Amino acid sequence: MGIVVQKYGGSSVSDAASIKRVAQRIVATKKAGHDVVVVVSAMGDTTDELLDLAHDVSPLPDGRELDMLLTAGERISMALLAMAIGNLGQQAQSFTGSQAGVITDSEHGKAKIIDVSPGRITKAVGEGAVAIVAGFQGVSQDSKDITTLGRGGSDTTAVALAAALEADVCEIYTDVDGIFTADPRIVPTARRIPVISYEETLEMAANGAKILHLRCVEYARRNNMPIHVRSSFSSKVGTWVVSAERMSEILNEGDGEAPVMEQAIISGVAHDRSEAKITVVGVPDKVGEAARIFETLADAQINLDMIVQNVSAAATGLTDISFTLPRADGQTAMTTLARLKDEVGYAQLQYDDGVGKISLVGAGMRTNPGISAKFFKAIADAGVNIEMISTSEIRISVVVNEQQIDDAVSAAHRAFDLDSDEVEAVVYGGSGR
Amino acid sequence: MGIVVQKYGGSSVSDAASIKRVAQRIVATKKAGHDVVVVVSAMGDTTDELLDLAHDVSPLPDGRELDMLLTAGERISMALLAMAIGNLGQQAQSFTGSQAGVITDSEHGKAKIIDVSPGRITKAVGEGAVAIVAGFQGVSQDSKDITTLGRGGSDTTAVALAAALEADVCEIYTDVDGIFTADPRIVPTARRIPVISYEETLEMAANGAKILHLRCVEYARRNNMPIHVRSSFSSKVGTWVVSAERMSEILNEGDGEAPVMEQAIISGVAHDRSEAKITVVGVPDKVGEAARIFETLADAQINLDMIVQNVSAAATGLTDISFTLPRADGQTAMTTLARLKDEVGYAQLQYDDGVGKISLVGAGMRTNPGISAKFFKAIADAGVNIEMISTSEIRISVVVNEQQIDDAVSAAHRAFDLDSDEVEAVVYGGSGR
Numbered sequence: 035m036g037i038v039v040q041k042y043g044g045s046s047v048s049d050a051a052s053i054k055r056v057a058q059r060i061v062a063t064k065k066a067g068h069d070v071v072v073v074v075s076a077m078g079d080t081t082d083e084l085l086d087l088a089h090d091v092s093p094l095p096d097g098r099e100l101d102m103l104l105t106a107g108e109r110i111s112m113a114l115l116a117m118a119i120g121n122l123g124q125q126a127q128s129f130t131g132s133q134a135g136v137i138t139d140s141e142h143g144k145a146k147i148i149d150v151s152p153g154r155i156t157k158a159v160g161e162g163a164v165a166i167v168a169g170f171q172g173v174s175q176d177s178k179d180i181t182t183l184g185r186g187g188s189d190t191t192a193v194a195l196a197a198a199l200e201a202d203v204c205e206i207y208t209d210v211d212g213i214f215t216a217d218p219r220i221v222p223t224a225r226r227i228p229v230i231s232y233e234e235t236l237e238m239a240a241n242g243a244k245i246l247h248l249r250c251v252e253y254a255r256r257n258n259m260p261i262h263v264r265s266s267f268s269s270k271v272g273t274w275v276v277s278a279e280r281m282s283e284i285l286n287e288g289d290g291e292a293p294v295m296e297q298a299i300i301s302g303v304a305h306d307r308s309e310a311k312i313t314v315v316g317v318p319d320k321v322g323e324a325a326r327i328f329e330t331l332a333d334a335q336i337n338l339d340m341i342v343q344n345v346s347a348a349a350t351g352l353t354d355i356s357f358t359l360p361r362a363d364g365q366t367a368m369t370t371l372a373r374l375k376d377e378v379g380y381a382q383l384q385y386d387d388g389v390g391k392i393s394l395v396g397a398g399m400r401t402n403p404g405i406s407a408k409f410f411k412a413i414a415d416a417g418v419n420i421e422m423i424s425t426s427e428i429r430i431s432v433v434v435n436e437q438q439i440d441d442a443v444s445a446a447h448r449a450f451d452l453d454s455d456e457v458e459a460v461v462y463g464g465s466g467r
Numbered sequence: 468m469g470i471v472v473q474k475y476g477g478s479s480v481s482d483a484a485s486i487k488r489v490a491q492r493i494v495a496t497k498k499a500g501h502d503v504v505v506v507v508s509a510m511g512d513t514t515d516e517l518l519d520l521a522h523d524v525s526p527l528p529d530g531r532e533l534d535m536l537l538t539a540g541e542r543i544s545m546a547l548l549a550m551a552i553g554n555l556g557q558q559a560q561s562f563t564g565s566q567a568g569v570i571t572d573s574e575h576g577k578a579k580i581i582d583v584s585p586g587r588i589t590k591a592v593g594e595g596a597v598a599i600v601a602g603f604q605g606v607s608q609d610s611k612d613i614t615t616l617g618r619g620g621s622d623t624t625a626v627a628l629a630a631a632l633e634a635d636v637c638e639i640y641t642d643v644d645g646i647f648t649a650d651p652r653i654v655p656t657a658r659r660i661p662v663i664s665y666e667e668t669l670e671m672a673a674n675g676a677k678i679l680h681l682r683c684v685e686y687a688r689r690n691n692m693p694i695h696v697r698s699s700f701s702s703k704v705g706t707w708v709v710s711a712e713r714m715s716e717i718l719n720e721g722d723g724e725a726p727v728m729e730q731a732i733i734s735g736v737a738h739d740r741s742e743a744k745i746t747v748v749g750v751p752d753k754v755g756e757a758a759r760i761f762e763t764l765a766d767a768q769i770n771l772d773m774i775v776q777n778v779s780a781a782a783t784g785l786t787d788i789s790f791t792l793p794r795a796d797g798q799t800a801m802t803t804l805a806r807l808k809d810e811v812g813y814a815q816l817q818y819d820d821g822v823g824k825i826s827l828v829g830a831g832m833r834t835n836p837g838i839s840a841k842f843f844k845a846i847a848d849a850g851v852n853i854e855m856i857s858t859s860e861i862r863i864s865v866v867v868n869e870q871q872i873d874d875a876v877s878a879a880h881r882a883f884d885l886d887s888d889e890v891e892a893v894v895y896g897g898s899g900r
Contacts (some may be wrong), residue, residue: 050520050523050524051522054524057524058761084543087543087547088546088547088550090483091483091487091490091547091548091550091551091554092550092551092553092554093554094554094713095553095554096549096553098560099546099549099553099559099560099561100546102542102545102546102549102561103542103543103546103547105542106539106540106542106543106546107539108533108537109519109536109539109542110520110536110539112535112536113521113533113536113539113637114520114521114532114536115526116523116529116532116535116860117521117524117525117527117528117532117533118524118810120525120529120532121524121525121526121528122526122573126529126530126570127531127532128535130603132804133611154611165636178566260839289668312802381885385620
């Protein structure tokens, strides 16, 4: 059998007991005949503790040094995991991102993987050892400095390694049983999605679902690497994230006549509480004014999400432009826009961080008309006002008042028959870094 | 001006406040015109905490993985120190042992430095940065695995780097003002030794003085690298450890006529509570029997210190052999010897861990007869019985009852006029790793 890459997040290795538990699962996989490569995050709150220390010594710590500091976290967890595996009689060796050949650019704190040259991993695995690799970290191509990959970095490390090693599967272990049709904390009857395409997962991730990070899914899609998201607390099958083609194959497996499983029109309902809305009121409706605003924001490295421009009032020749953006960028965006006031000549700026976004995601949208209408009606029936709308081929998103997110999510979930007969999910949380 | 290498132990960087304090001292040295390379240990108790974690997951952790784990400690302290220096407006970069070019053999947990290729350090310093290097760690020449140097490792890193960089001096910062004529906890009137030779320091270190580790001093002697042992809590001059030639020069500096300072006949009194004594009673006094015993112990990797063989009783043809060894090796030695009983035919084994060793160290012994007699008399006058004696050219050691170590040290210190008029030392402790 081939190579299995397993990734364990911080909550799966939060203390000695959980490290020993994870070690047993790894050894079981190895004994089942697989070659196993493990990617591990820092233990529990280690990263936050290290960040606190950094801010105790410097209000604005240097990026290179911050990466050097934070990578100590995975160094600790990976060495402990290797020891725990060794204690079960199975050979194991730990490797830093640099040793594992994870080559990145030099953007400290959010480096991108340029290449993976896992020669030492292949060697260790070839000698019968389990290789444990530090997630979230790499080494820069130019300066040979230690880098970190930013949020979702360990998942990305796992998928990148799996692709480089031509693994059969990349298993992402988390504290839930897979990807659900909605956040079970909001919709207790949310169902586990057995299989979902990369494209749908990307839309879910980009629109607030926290199980898999965008970059990791993008990497998997580019390399056609199957991801199996599952719980480290059970042995249940979780959610398979695969290509649309492979998804059809899986759904049609069985006796070859009827599909084993109907492909759902809608995969799930994602929500996002991390955005804010800015409205630029009274912009002169001339060619280039809107472009000037968005150019300036782009120069300030601010990523906009949804953008709506009202039809201008003929009488005044003025229009309003609204857009959403990460709340973390709100202050910078407002300052940047304030400096444009005289140049653009708008009337005023409005900032609203009391908004939330609901997204309906499903590949079936392409071939099923009327999905939007049904979605908007479900939300309206729940008494929720829609402030903005944006769509892609397989997603519809609406911005609503933050207080009404839960109602809107539940209503949409019910309207598209996503509710399970029983409550499946027990725990729910982010997958850490 | 040239390069100054400074080493700060764990107690000097135990928390954010002390890291900031050390950063200020480093920046001051840099501002005084020196190029500065800093070697740093792990913060306070970090190493012990990591060891505890290791033993929580495995009773006998793998050496390679233990080294991987422990090196996280310096990674944290060095990154924080670099940030703290950066916060004072001075550029600083941290480097792991591997990045600093500390090449070792593959003996995990007690690796030896084979070579130091500090290209990246030279480059960083050349660009005006302070280079912060992780002490205690390196990378193995053969397998490129992370190694640790064992006890005293950070001091050794500092001296090795200083030698490779052809630094002017290697400053070892600790929590006392230098090397003292005796442990100030026992002899409150002990004096700081202003200058001492490598040879004397080696004898002090080998015989229980805990300020500098043997390997570090050996490395300095081999490379003729001056060490300045001083306190990180004051700016006082500490103890200079230099070659005998340089020592004479320093003592004779001034107007060139009379020496500025008289070279002391005796440098200090060291003591050691870490040894045990084993006596093999009734060994047949035949050629080869003693050799057989010592060969077997050597094969078991046990380092003996002092050895005494009694004159055999003519009537019986039997003799007793006593030796001292580290208490940590006591159990292994007794088991090893027990297996030899039939072969060698000795009568019995005696184990005594209630012993201690007092050593008088001084280069002046060579040219001053009567030192031994005066030493033994002082100890006898203090009512202390001498159990064993061993000497080198510049040292006399005696084994006494552990309970009487303090009395013996004080008596010897007084007899050789080492007492200061006032109490100088305030704090005292080991220099960490």
